[in-house]
Amino acid sequence: MDWTGWVEAWGEPTVLAACGLLVGLGFGFFAQRSRFCLRAAVIEFWHGRFGDKLAVWLLAFATAVVGVQLFVVAGGLDVSTARQLSARGSLSGALFGGLIFGVGMVMTRGCASRLLVLSANGNLRALLSGLVFAVVAQATLGGVLAPLRETMASWWVVEGGATRSLLALVGAGPWDGLVFGTIWLITGIFFAHHSGWGFWKWAGGIGTGLMVALAWLATYQVMAHSFEPVQIQGLTFSGPSAEWLMRVLSESDKPWTFGLGLMPGVFLGSLAGALVGGDWKLEGFGGAYTMPRYIVGAVLMGFGSMLAGGCAVGAGMTGGAIFAVTAWLTLLGMWVGGGVADRLLDRPGAGAVASSATAPVATAAP
Secondary structure, three states: OOHHHHHHHHOHHHHHHHHHHHHHHHHHHHHHHHOOOHHHHHHHHHOOOOOHHHHHHHHHHHHHHHHHHHHHHOOOOOOOOOHHHHOOEEHHHHHHHHHHHHHHHHHOOOOHHHHHHHHHOOEHHHHHHHHHHHHHHHHHHHOOOHHHHHHHHOOOEEOOOHHHEHHHHOOOOHHHHHHHHHHHHHHHHHHHHHOOOOHHHHHHHHHHHHHHHHHHHHHHHHHHOOOOOOOOOOOOOHHHHHHHHHHHHOOOOOOOOHHHHHHHHHHHHHHHHHHHHOOOOOEOOEOOEOHHHHHHHHHHHHHHHHHHOOOHHHHHHHHHHOOEHHHHHHHHHHHHHHHHHHHHHHOOOHHHHHHHHHOHHHHOOO
16 A cells, blocks of 8 residues: 555645544444444443343454554554553543543443444434533533543553553563454354344444554554654544534634544444444434433533543543553443443333333434
Protein backbone atom coordinates (compact mmCIF):
# COMPACT_ATOMS: atom_id res chain seq x y z
CA MET A 1 0.00 0.00 0.00
CA ASP A 2 1.38 3.38 -1.02
CA TRP A 3 0.85 5.28 2.22
CA THR A 4 3.55 7.82 1.36
CA GLY A 5 1.94 8.59 -1.99
CA TRP A 6 -1.49 9.01 -0.42
CA VAL A 7 -0.15 11.32 2.28
CA GLU A 8 1.76 13.42 -0.23
CA ALA A 9 -1.20 13.64 -2.60
CA TRP A 10 -4.02 14.28 -0.14
CA GLY A 11 -2.38 15.38 3.10
CA GLU A 12 -2.44 13.80 6.53
CA PRO A 13 -5.85 15.15 7.67
CA THR A 14 -7.66 13.87 4.59
CA VAL A 15 -6.02 10.45 4.72
CA LEU A 16 -6.75 10.12 8.44
CA ALA A 17 -10.39 11.10 7.96
CA ALA A 18 -10.72 8.66 5.04
CA CYS A 19 -9.26 5.87 7.20
CA GLY A 20 -11.71 6.78 9.96
CA LEU A 21 -14.60 6.68 7.50
CA LEU A 22 -13.65 3.24 6.16
CA VAL A 23 -13.01 1.76 9.60
CA GLY A 24 -16.26 3.31 10.82
CA LEU A 25 -18.22 1.78 7.96
CA GLY A 26 -16.93 -1.64 8.90
CA PHE A 27 -17.43 -1.17 12.62
CA GLY A 28 -20.97 0.17 12.23
CA PHE A 29 -22.01 -2.64 9.90
CA PHE A 30 -20.50 -5.46 11.93
CA ALA A 31 -21.63 -4.04 15.29
CA GLN A 32 -25.18 -3.69 13.99
CA ARG A 33 -25.38 -7.18 12.53
CA SER A 34 -23.87 -8.84 15.63
CA ARG A 35 -25.76 -6.66 18.18
CA PHE A 36 -22.40 -5.90 19.78
CA CYS A 37 -22.93 -4.15 23.13
CA LEU A 38 -20.95 -4.08 26.37
CA ARG A 39 -24.07 -3.30 28.43
CA ALA A 40 -25.82 -6.43 27.19
CA ALA A 41 -22.72 -8.53 27.93
CA VAL A 42 -22.40 -7.08 31.44
CA ILE A 43 -26.04 -7.81 32.27
CA GLU A 44 -25.79 -11.38 30.98
CA PHE A 45 -22.67 -11.92 33.05
CA TRP A 46 -24.15 -10.58 36.30
CA HIS A 47 -27.35 -12.53 35.70
CA GLY A 48 -25.27 -15.70 35.39
CA ARG A 49 -26.32 -16.27 31.77
CA PHE A 50 -23.37 -16.90 29.47
CA GLY A 51 -25.28 -16.41 26.25
CA ASP A 52 -24.75 -14.91 22.81
CA LYS A 53 -24.41 -11.27 23.95
CA LEU A 54 -21.50 -12.08 26.24
CA ALA A 55 -20.02 -14.30 23.54
CA VAL A 56 -20.22 -11.48 20.96
CA TRP A 57 -18.36 -9.11 23.24
CA LEU A 58 -15.72 -11.71 24.14
CA LEU A 59 -15.20 -12.59 20.48
CA ALA A 60 -14.87 -8.93 19.47
CA PHE A 61 -12.57 -8.04 22.35
CA ALA A 62 -10.34 -11.08 21.81
CA THR A 63 -10.15 -10.41 18.06
CA ALA A 64 -9.05 -6.84 18.78
CA VAL A 65 -6.31 -8.04 21.15
CA VAL A 66 -5.09 -10.77 18.80
CA GLY A 67 -5.19 -8.45 15.79
CA VAL A 68 -3.21 -5.67 17.47
CA GLN A 69 -0.60 -8.02 18.90
CA LEU A 70 -0.23 -9.80 15.54
CA PHE A 71 0.42 -6.45 13.86
CA VAL A 72 3.00 -5.61 16.54
CA VAL A 73 4.74 -8.99 16.26
CA ALA A 74 4.81 -8.71 12.46
CA GLY A 75 6.49 -5.30 12.71
CA GLY A 76 3.66 -3.35 11.11
CA LEU A 77 2.59 -1.54 14.27
CA ASP A 78 4.30 0.16 17.20
CA VAL A 79 1.97 1.37 19.95
CA SER A 80 4.63 2.68 22.32
CA THR A 81 3.81 6.30 21.41
CA ALA A 82 0.06 5.86 21.88
CA ARG A 83 -1.46 8.28 24.38
CA GLN A 84 -2.72 5.40 26.54
CA LEU A 85 0.86 4.22 27.08
CA SER A 86 3.20 7.17 26.64
CA ALA A 87 1.42 9.98 28.48
CA ARG A 88 0.73 10.42 32.18
CA GLY A 89 -2.47 8.67 33.15
CA SER A 90 -4.97 8.74 35.98
CA LEU A 91 -5.78 5.53 37.80
CA SER A 92 -8.44 7.28 39.87
CA GLY A 93 -9.98 8.72 36.72
CA ALA A 94 -9.93 5.32 35.04
CA LEU A 95 -11.61 3.55 37.95
CA PHE A 96 -14.21 6.15 38.90
CA GLY A 97 -14.82 7.10 35.28
CA GLY A 98 -15.42 3.46 34.45
CA LEU A 99 -17.82 3.02 37.37
CA ILE A 100 -19.79 6.13 36.42
CA PHE A 101 -19.87 5.16 32.75
CA GLY A 102 -21.03 1.64 33.65
CA VAL A 103 -24.01 3.03 35.57
CA GLY A 104 -24.85 5.36 32.70
CA MET A 105 -24.74 2.71 29.98
CA VAL A 106 -27.23 0.56 31.90
CA MET A 107 -29.58 3.51 32.26
CA THR A 108 -29.41 4.35 28.52
CA ARG A 109 -29.46 0.68 27.44
CA GLY A 110 -26.22 1.04 25.52
CA CYS A 111 -22.72 2.50 25.54
CA ALA A 112 -21.65 5.41 23.32
CA SER A 113 -20.94 3.28 20.25
CA ARG A 114 -24.20 1.36 20.67
CA LEU A 115 -26.19 4.61 20.85
CA LEU A 116 -24.70 5.72 17.52
CA VAL A 117 -25.44 2.34 15.95
CA LEU A 118 -29.05 2.39 17.20
CA SER A 119 -29.52 6.01 16.09
CA ALA A 120 -28.83 4.91 12.52
CA ASN A 121 -31.51 2.24 12.95
CA GLY A 122 -34.20 4.84 13.66
CA ASN A 123 -34.03 4.72 17.47
CA LEU A 124 -34.89 8.24 18.63
CA ARG A 125 -34.17 7.37 22.26
CA ALA A 126 -30.60 6.52 21.32
CA LEU A 127 -30.33 9.66 19.19
CA LEU A 128 -31.36 11.94 22.06
CA SER A 129 -29.09 10.10 24.49
CA GLY A 130 -26.19 10.42 22.06
CA LEU A 131 -26.69 14.17 21.75
CA VAL A 132 -26.79 14.60 25.53
CA PHE A 133 -23.69 12.40 25.79
CA ALA A 134 -21.81 14.63 23.32
CA VAL A 135 -22.81 17.84 25.13
CA VAL A 136 -21.72 16.54 28.53
CA ALA A 137 -18.51 15.08 27.10
CA GLN A 138 -17.58 18.51 25.73
CA ALA A 139 -18.52 20.19 29.01
CA THR A 140 -16.31 17.69 30.84
CA LEU A 141 -13.41 18.14 28.43
CA GLY A 142 -13.21 21.92 28.45
CA GLY A 143 -16.36 23.37 29.98
CA VAL A 144 -18.13 23.69 33.28
CA LEU A 145 -17.39 20.11 34.37
CA ALA A 146 -13.68 20.25 33.52
CA PRO A 147 -12.54 21.32 37.05
CA LEU A 148 -14.36 18.35 38.62
CA ARG A 149 -12.79 15.99 36.10
CA GLU A 150 -9.32 17.40 36.72
CA THR A 151 -9.73 17.12 40.48
CA MET A 152 -10.86 13.49 40.38
CA ALA A 153 -8.14 12.62 37.88
CA SER A 154 -5.44 14.09 40.13
CA TRP A 155 -6.11 11.76 43.06
CA TRP A 156 -4.01 8.87 41.73
CA VAL A 157 -1.78 9.33 38.70
CA VAL A 158 0.76 7.15 36.96
CA GLU A 159 3.60 8.25 34.71
CA GLY A 160 3.74 7.27 31.07
CA GLY A 161 5.98 4.48 29.81
CA ALA A 162 6.44 1.04 31.27
CA THR A 163 4.29 1.82 34.33
CA ARG A 164 1.20 2.21 32.08
CA SER A 165 1.70 -1.08 30.25
CA LEU A 166 0.42 -4.30 31.80
CA LEU A 167 2.77 -6.33 29.63
CA ALA A 168 5.81 -4.33 30.77
CA LEU A 169 4.76 -4.48 34.43
CA VAL A 170 4.71 -8.30 34.39
CA GLY A 171 7.84 -8.57 32.24
CA ALA A 172 5.95 -9.79 29.18
CA GLY A 173 5.97 -8.79 25.52
CA PRO A 174 3.84 -8.86 22.36
CA TRP A 175 4.08 -12.63 22.00
CA ASP A 176 2.73 -13.06 25.52
CA GLY A 177 -0.06 -10.61 24.71
CA LEU A 178 -0.84 -12.63 21.60
CA VAL A 179 -1.06 -15.84 23.64
CA PHE A 180 -3.32 -14.15 26.18
CA GLY A 181 -5.56 -12.82 23.42
CA THR A 182 -5.72 -16.25 21.81
CA ILE A 183 -6.94 -17.75 25.09
CA TRP A 184 -9.69 -15.13 25.23
CA LEU A 185 -10.52 -15.83 21.60
CA ILE A 186 -10.89 -19.55 22.25
CA THR A 187 -13.15 -18.72 25.19
CA GLY A 188 -15.29 -16.48 23.01
CA ILE A 189 -15.49 -19.15 20.29
CA PHE A 190 -16.55 -21.71 22.91
CA PHE A 191 -19.46 -19.59 24.15
CA ALA A 192 -20.38 -18.62 20.60
CA HIS A 193 -20.48 -22.25 19.50
CA HIS A 194 -22.83 -23.15 22.35
CA SER A 195 -25.09 -20.21 21.47
CA GLY A 196 -25.93 -21.69 18.08
CA TRP A 197 -24.92 -18.65 16.06
CA GLY A 198 -25.63 -17.96 12.42
CA PHE A 199 -23.25 -16.38 9.92
CA TRP A 200 -23.77 -12.74 10.87
CA LYS A 201 -23.08 -13.28 14.57
CA TRP A 202 -19.72 -14.85 13.77
CA ALA A 203 -18.81 -12.35 11.07
CA GLY A 204 -20.08 -9.41 13.13
CA GLY A 205 -18.24 -10.35 16.32
CA ILE A 206 -14.92 -10.97 14.55
CA GLY A 207 -15.38 -7.99 12.22
CA THR A 208 -16.10 -5.57 15.08
CA GLY A 209 -12.89 -6.53 16.86
CA LEU A 210 -10.91 -6.43 13.64
CA MET A 211 -11.96 -2.83 13.05
CA VAL A 212 -10.47 -1.88 16.43
CA ALA A 213 -7.14 -3.41 15.39
CA LEU A 214 -7.28 -1.78 11.93
CA ALA A 215 -7.81 1.64 13.50
CA TRP A 216 -4.50 1.32 15.32
CA LEU A 217 -2.77 0.04 12.19
CA ALA A 218 -4.13 2.75 9.88
CA THR A 219 -3.22 5.71 12.09
CA TYR A 220 0.23 4.24 12.76
CA GLN A 221 0.90 3.85 9.04
CA VAL A 222 -0.09 7.48 8.42
CA MET A 223 2.22 8.55 11.24
CA ALA A 224 5.08 6.41 9.91
CA HIS A 225 4.79 7.83 6.38
CA SER A 226 4.15 11.45 7.30
CA PHE A 227 6.57 14.36 7.43
CA GLU A 228 4.27 16.13 9.89
CA PRO A 229 3.72 15.05 13.51
CA VAL A 230 0.74 12.67 13.66
CA GLN A 231 -0.56 11.04 16.83
CA ILE A 232 -1.29 7.34 16.59
CA GLN A 233 -4.77 6.66 17.90
CA GLY A 234 -7.39 3.98 18.09
CA LEU A 235 -11.13 3.71 17.75
CA THR A 236 -13.06 5.80 20.27
CA PHE A 237 -16.35 7.71 20.44
CA SER A 238 -16.25 10.18 23.35
CA GLY A 239 -13.73 12.63 21.91
CA PRO A 240 -15.09 12.49 18.33
CA SER A 241 -18.65 13.01 19.62
CA ALA A 242 -17.60 16.21 21.39
CA GLU A 243 -15.55 17.27 18.36
CA TRP A 244 -18.47 16.83 15.98
CA LEU A 245 -20.74 18.75 18.33
CA MET A 246 -18.45 21.78 18.28
CA ARG A 247 -18.10 21.65 14.49
CA VAL A 248 -21.86 21.58 14.08
CA LEU A 249 -22.37 24.51 16.46
CA SER A 250 -19.59 26.74 15.13
CA GLU A 251 -17.17 27.09 12.26
CA SER A 252 -13.78 25.50 12.72
CA ASP A 253 -10.53 25.79 10.82
CA LYS A 254 -9.04 22.79 12.59
CA PRO A 255 -7.91 19.96 10.28
CA TRP A 256 -9.92 16.80 9.81
CA THR A 257 -9.07 13.85 12.04
CA PHE A 258 -9.54 10.12 12.19
CA GLY A 259 -12.37 10.55 14.69
CA LEU A 260 -14.23 13.01 12.49
CA GLY A 261 -14.29 10.44 9.70
CA LEU A 262 -15.17 7.64 12.11
CA MET A 263 -18.51 8.98 13.35
CA PRO A 264 -20.33 9.31 9.99
CA GLY A 265 -18.74 6.04 8.92
CA VAL A 266 -20.24 4.16 11.86
CA PHE A 267 -23.63 5.77 11.26
CA LEU A 268 -23.67 4.83 7.57
CA GLY A 269 -22.32 1.34 8.25
CA SER A 270 -25.00 0.70 10.85
CA LEU A 271 -27.68 2.08 8.51
CA ALA A 272 -26.52 -0.33 5.82
CA GLY A 273 -26.62 -3.20 8.31
CA ALA A 274 -30.13 -2.28 9.39
CA LEU A 275 -31.33 -2.13 5.78
CA VAL A 276 -29.72 -5.48 4.99
CA GLY A 277 -31.33 -7.11 8.01
CA GLY A 278 -34.65 -5.28 7.76
CA ASP A 279 -34.14 -3.76 11.22
CA TRP A 280 -34.73 -0.07 10.45
CA LYS A 281 -37.76 1.50 12.12
CA LEU A 282 -38.57 4.66 14.04
CA GLU A 283 -38.85 4.17 17.80
CA GLY A 284 -39.48 6.66 20.58
CA PHE A 285 -39.82 6.57 24.34
CA GLY A 286 -42.18 4.23 26.12
CA GLY A 287 -42.53 1.50 28.71
CA ALA A 288 -40.41 1.40 31.84
CA TYR A 289 -37.45 3.18 30.24
CA THR A 290 -38.58 6.82 30.31
CA MET A 291 -36.88 9.95 29.00
CA PRO A 292 -35.44 11.12 32.36
CA ARG A 293 -33.66 7.81 32.81
CA TYR A 294 -32.02 8.02 29.39
CA ILE A 295 -30.97 11.63 29.91
CA VAL A 296 -29.42 10.97 33.33
CA GLY A 297 -27.65 7.93 31.95
CA ALA A 298 -26.26 9.91 29.03
CA VAL A 299 -24.98 12.60 31.43
CA LEU A 300 -23.19 9.96 33.49
CA MET A 301 -21.68 8.37 30.40
CA GLY A 302 -20.49 11.72 29.03
CA PHE A 303 -18.73 12.65 32.26
CA GLY A 304 -17.48 9.13 32.97
CA SER A 305 -15.98 8.65 29.52
CA MET A 306 -13.95 11.86 29.68
CA LEU A 307 -12.84 11.15 33.23
CA ALA A 308 -11.75 7.65 32.25
CA GLY A 309 -10.10 8.75 29.01
CA GLY A 310 -12.52 6.96 26.72
CA CYS A 311 -15.76 5.06 26.30
CA ALA A 312 -16.46 1.32 26.38
CA VAL A 313 -14.77 0.93 23.00
CA GLY A 314 -12.19 3.69 23.29
CA ALA A 315 -10.89 2.99 26.78
CA GLY A 316 -12.10 -0.60 27.04
CA MET A 317 -11.41 -2.39 23.77
CA THR A 318 -8.98 0.00 22.09
CA GLY A 319 -6.87 0.59 25.18
CA GLY A 320 -7.32 -2.97 26.36
CA ALA A 321 -5.94 -4.31 23.08
CA ILE A 322 -2.60 -2.57 23.74
CA PHE A 323 -2.68 -3.61 27.43
CA ALA A 324 -2.84 -0.12 28.89
CA VAL A 325 -3.22 -0.31 32.69
CA THR A 326 -5.76 2.50 32.80
CA ALA A 327 -7.85 0.88 30.07
CA TRP A 328 -8.14 -2.41 31.92
CA LEU A 329 -8.96 -0.55 35.13
CA THR A 330 -11.65 1.39 33.27
CA LEU A 331 -13.05 -1.82 31.84
CA LEU A 332 -13.21 -3.31 35.34
CA GLY A 333 -15.05 -0.23 36.56
CA MET A 334 -17.56 -0.49 33.72
CA TRP A 335 -18.35 -4.12 34.47
CA VAL A 336 -18.74 -3.41 38.19
CA GLY A 337 -20.69 -0.18 37.70
CA GLY A 338 -22.97 -1.83 35.17
CA GLY A 339 -23.64 -4.77 37.45
CA VAL A 340 -24.43 -2.54 40.43
CA ALA A 341 -26.74 -0.34 38.36
CA ASP A 342 -28.58 -3.34 36.98
CA ARG A 343 -29.14 -4.73 40.48
CA LEU A 344 -30.25 -1.43 42.00
CA LEU A 345 -32.34 -0.11 39.12
CA ASP A 346 -33.76 -3.20 37.45
CA ARG A 347 -33.40 -6.32 39.57
CA PRO A 348 -35.78 -5.27 42.41
CA GLY A 349 -38.58 -4.70 39.89
CA ALA A 350 -39.03 -8.14 38.41
CA GLY A 351 -41.56 -6.73 35.99
CA ALA A 352 -39.01 -4.33 34.52
CA VAL A 353 -36.56 -7.16 33.99
CA ALA A 354 -39.17 -9.35 32.42
CA SER A 355 -40.49 -6.60 30.20
CA SER A 356 -37.00 -5.84 28.93
CA ALA A 357 -37.03 -9.22 27.27
CA THR A 358 -40.52 -9.00 25.82
CA ALA A 359 -41.70 -5.40 25.40
CA PRO A 360 -41.20 -3.64 22.05
CA VAL A 361 -39.08 -0.94 23.66
CA ALA A 362 -36.52 -3.53 24.70
CA THR A 363 -36.15 -5.14 21.30
CA ALA A 364 -34.24 -2.12 20.08
CA ALA A 365 -31.61 -2.75 22.70
CA PRO A 366 -28.96 -5.40 22.26
